[in-house]
Amino acid sequence: MTLPHAERVREPSHHPPRERLLRFARGEAWRTERIVMEAHLFHCDACAGIVANERVPFDDGFRTGVVKAPGSAVGVARAATAPAFDLVWRKVEARARVRWPREAAVLPPSVLAELEPAERWSWTPLWPSGTRFTVLAREPAAGTELYLVYYGKASAFPRHHHLQPEDNVILAGGYKSGVVPADGSADDQVLTGDWVLGVPGTSHSPRTGPEEECWCLSQVFVGGSKLETFHGKFQAWLDAWEARRERLR
Ligand SMILES: [Zn+2]
Incomplete structure (x- = not known):
């Protein structure tokens, strides 16, 4: 497994819906939503431009003051x-x-x-899929969790059905999303920086090619998706694991 660094390697070709960018720009996005948006903006000049144009000052404990820099124009x-x-x-x-x-x-x-400092993360392998994930942040008020997901070569995240929206940003590498693109084309390959929207009522099983790995940031609603593999046995295992995690929290 190679460990890539966050690096801008291309302009993304899949972007978040415009109204989500505007929510973010207005300071209305909740924390996990904000973080997943920050990840896309790091890679995307086009969306960063939209946000910069729309951004309005909001009270985050800072105040904006106008100061005159010596010998230059008025600055903020x-x-x-x-x-x-x-x-x-x-x-x-x-x-x-x-x-x-x-x-x-x-x-x-x-x-x-945006994350709490951490010296270790607790990874859950989704055996035998070749994928694993760790929880980076929770937003109890919104009912969301933020995951970092790793896909090894020739792996597939277990097929799951979206009950609620799922937001994904490819951090490095890529996969075939299994989501029919909005333009109706057959190409569901996504790469670094791309935004992959899991629409409620759809299901998919993202998969990497034989020589492809992927790191992905995902915001999901707790209980917002149901795994479909192994006749639901896997879901039962995951539910039990979730319940155990709740008790330990
Ligand atoms: Zn974009």
């Missing part, structure tokens, strides 16, 4: 209010002390900045 500076500054500084200090798991290299800096 953001000054943190004292409590916000303390909070940010504590986070910076905590991050500096932590050695992130090796796999964190695939996450853009803007994504890492």
Whole structure:
């Protein structure tokens, strides 16, 4: 297994819906939604441009002040209010002390900045599919979780049916999404930076080619998808595992 670094290698060809970009720009996206959007924007100039045009200042504990830089035109500076500054500084200090798991290299800096510092992640292998995932963040108020998913060569994520939307951003490598593209073409290959939308009522089983690996960031709603393989046995196992995780939390 190779461990790629977050790197812009192409302009994505699949993008999030425009209304989602605007939600993000207005500061209305919840945390996991924001993080998955940050991952796409790292790779996508076109969407970053839309967000930059729409972004409005919102009260996040910072205030915007206009300052005159010596000898230059009027500039805009953001000054943190004292409590916000303390909070940010504590986070910076905590991050500096932590050695992130090796796999964190695939996450853009803007994504890492949104995560709680972690020295290890707990991976769940989806045997025998060749895929595994770890939970990076939870947003209980929205009922969402954020996963980092790894696909080995010639692997397939178990076929699952979407009850609720699923947002995926390819961080490195690629896979065949199993989702019919919006333009109706037969090519479902997605690559670094692409946004893959799991639409409610659809099912798919993303799969990598013989020489292809993939790292993917996914925002899912808890209970928002049902696995269809092994006559539901796998789902039962996953539900039991989820219940155990709930007890340990
Ligand atoms: Zn885009």
